[in-house]
Amino acid sequence: MFKRMPGDEPHRIVSTTPDTAVVFKPAVVQTPAIITLVIFIARFVAGLFRLAWRHPIALAAVAVPAGLCLTYGWRVALLPVVPALVAMGAWAVLDRPTFLRWVGWRLLAFARWFWIYRRHWQPVMTVAGLARHISGREYVPRLVKVTSDSWADRLTVRMLDGQAAKDWSDRIENLSHGFGSESCRVAVAKAGRLVLTFPRHDPLAAPIAALPIPGTPTVGPVEIGRQEDGSPWLLRLHGTHVLVAGATGAGKGSIIWSAIRGLMPAMRAGLVEIWALDPKLMELSYGKALFGGRYAADPADCADLLDEAVSVMHKRAARFAGVQRSHTPTLDDPFVLVVVDEVAFLTAYQSDRQLRQRISAALATLTTQGRAVGVGVLAALQGPRKEVMNIRNLFPDKIALRLDESEQVDMVLGDGARDRGALADRISPRPERGAGVGYVRLEISPDPIRVRAAYVSDYDIRAMAGEVR
Ligand SMILES: Nc1ncnc2c1ncn2[C@@H]1O[C@H](COP(=O)(O)OP(=O)(O)OP(=O)(O)O)[C@@H](O)[C@H]1O
Ligand SMILES: [Mg+2]
Structure with missing residues (x-):
């Protein structure tokens, strides 16, 4: 890395005086632009494959109309889009719970993954101290999956090797502020994996009136x-x-x-x-x-x-x-x-x-x-x-x-x-x-x-x- 110092006792030559003649210079290796470009393109292509693998439906929903629009014009693109939207709308009205389970919450999870968690993941991990910088390389915990339901988002996370759930539970405040939620819950899913729960709103904010007295005698729960x-x-x-x-x-x-x-x-x-x-x-x-x-x-x-x-x-x-x-x-x-x-x-x-x-x-x-x-x-x-x-x-x-x-x-x-x-x-x-x-x-x-x-x-x-x- 450094220029070799003449002599066998370099510490004698190194001086802390401001006008010292000894200068340490890191050796700089010039990377040809073509290699940088190839790396960028390879990463982009790998990212596309990963996106298609993880979110095939979301990608198809955007790619198919876009492809039809480019090839045959927007009128043709509308042909599959309009019936699909009408069918979705009808489903949502007629059977809301199944629509939400199969489409609604998945779309929301995708949108929140794309807009909030993926975008803020690295900065939040770094500032919260959950990412590690070792020998010039940055190791960031992996965000495996985001799911949503009526009140919260659940993030499945692959911890860095050697991390403990406590490292995360000590930082629930950093995480909740970082991702714009009121609170954060940490639970262990299996070895090395956590599930972080971020409530989107508080479903318990309003008082609940006394429940009806049960109709049948029970000592059960x-x-x-x-x-x-x-x-x-x-x-x-x-x-x-x-x-x-x-x-x-x-x-x-x-x-x-x-x-x-x-x-x-x-x-x-x-x-x-x-x-x-x-x-x-x-x-x-x-x-x-x-x-x-x-x-x-x-x-x-x-x-x-x-x-x-x-x-x-x-x-x-x-x-x-x-x-x-x-x-x-x-x-x-x-x-x-x-x-x-x-x-x-x-x-x-x-x-x-x-x-x-x-x-x-x-x-x-x-x-x-x-x-x-x-x-x-x-x-x-x-x-x-x-x-x-x-x-x-x-x-x-x-x-x-x-x-x-x-x-x-x-x-x-x-x-x-x-x-x-x-x-x-x-x-x-x-x-x-x-x-x-x-x-x-x-x-x-x-x-x-x-x-x-x-x-x-x-x-x-x-x-x-x-x-x-
Ligand atoms: N489940 C509830 N939802 C909404 N409001 C409530 C609920 N429980 C209690 N409250 C409100 O809070 C007030 C205090 O509740 P409560 O007397 O049950 O408290 P406590 O914990 O028993 O207090 P203390 O230790 O002083 O007896 C009630 O008068 C009521 O207005
Ligand atoms: Mg009381």
């Missing part, structure tokens, strides 16, 4: 609201325990009441009992009539009610032992759902030490042994602070509504949840936009799902309670 992709959000309560954490006004009540609402027919049929612990006296007292006397607000009464639940559980366990290993709700053995609003009032913040220990022990017993005998716990929690968090691990399924600090997200949902896109600290504090919005992490999947609970108003609760009286 209860519809609580909607998921980000528009599908119903079904929450399993029978056979698990659920913890809901959120700052004050985050909408914990709407999850509790939506769950109760979904279980109403089964309650009426005698297959479900809801036992309510309401230490704040505000949330569940509204629907007291629904709980058939299993309602407690005073901490001592709460402890008694929990002990009773534990004793029901033990009795069932003794009867079931050796006979059945899982619970099916019956009139004799209904599913008992213990609903606790603001569980920390009963545990961490309870000043009576004996009572606190009694309640904590009962909760721990219920959550560790209740699953198989049909006793479940649905608990709400306001401030997920350290002293409260030892109860977190007792709950297999967790929901984080709006939280005050980013560290609290992992405290509620478990390590790495925020990195995977559970931005519970960014949920809007305005009730109409953010109340009831949260992230769910189920026992079966590490990826948090964004959801919004339907809002069960005081009027709805009164109507529900009235039905039972």
Whole structure:
């Protein structure tokens, strides 16, 4: 590269004084223009082949009319184009879902790949620090595929060798700003491949009215609201325990009441009992009539009610032992759902030490042994602070509504949840936009799902309670 220095101790000659006579010059190899041209043409042709291979329909839709237009004039070109457009239009009107699935979303994905992701890919990768410059060569992660659906674009990405998903999840802000989206989710598709999800708009921005009470009694997954992709959000309560954490006004009540609402027919049929612990006296007292006397607000009464639940559980366990290993709700053995609003009032913040220990022990017993005998716990929690968090691990399924600090997200949902896109600290504090919005992490999947609970108003609760009286 450099001119050879005379002598065998060059460092003596090299001087840092400004007027030094020693100059390093890189050797420049002149490339003939023809070689540069050939390389450009080869790249262009390869690009065309790649385009035809990856997007044959889109290319044909442009190339066929253009070819006809050039060869026979625009009138001839219109001959296949007009019927095709009319057929598409008719399809779109007559059967919109299949049209969107087969044509609409694919066209949108192509347009967004062409206009946004392909165009900004290299700059965003470089500035975000996801591309690497090694020995004069630039290595950029490969954008394999873009798909779109009603609310988001999904990018399949081939990471650089040696990269980890965490390198990407640490940069979700760079990525979302870079591609003009509100947020970005990172999920591993398989070894070396990621799927980045960029929502185009927020389908959960508007509140959802209380859902209709189901027609048939069911203890199966209860519809609580909607998921980000528009599908119903079904929450399993029978056979698990659920913890809901959120700052004050985050909408914990709407999850509790939506769950109760979904279980109403089964309650009426005698297959479900809801036992309510309401230490704040505000949330569940509204629907007291629904709980058939299993309602407690005073901490001592709460402890008694929990002990009773534990004793029901033990009795069932003794009867079931050796006979059945899982619970099916019956009139004799209904599913008992213990609903606790603001569980920390009963545990961490309870000043009576004996009572606190009694309640904590009962909760721990219920959550560790209740699953198989049909006793479940649905608990709400306001401030997920350290002293409260030892109860977190007792709950297999967790929901984080709006939280005050980013560290609290992992405290509620478990390590790495925020990195995977559970931005519970960014949920809007305005009730109409953010109340009831949260992230769910189920026992079966590490990826948090964004959801919004339907809002069960005081009027709805009164109507529900009235039905039972
Ligand atoms: N799912 C929802 N959709 C729209 N608005 C909601 C929803 N849930 C709650 N809200 C609004 O937010 C307000 C506070 O909700 P809620 O009382 O359920 O919060 P919380 O989390 O229980 O708060 P706290 O910890 O203070 O009891 C409600 O009065 C209502 O106006
Ligand atoms: Mg509340």
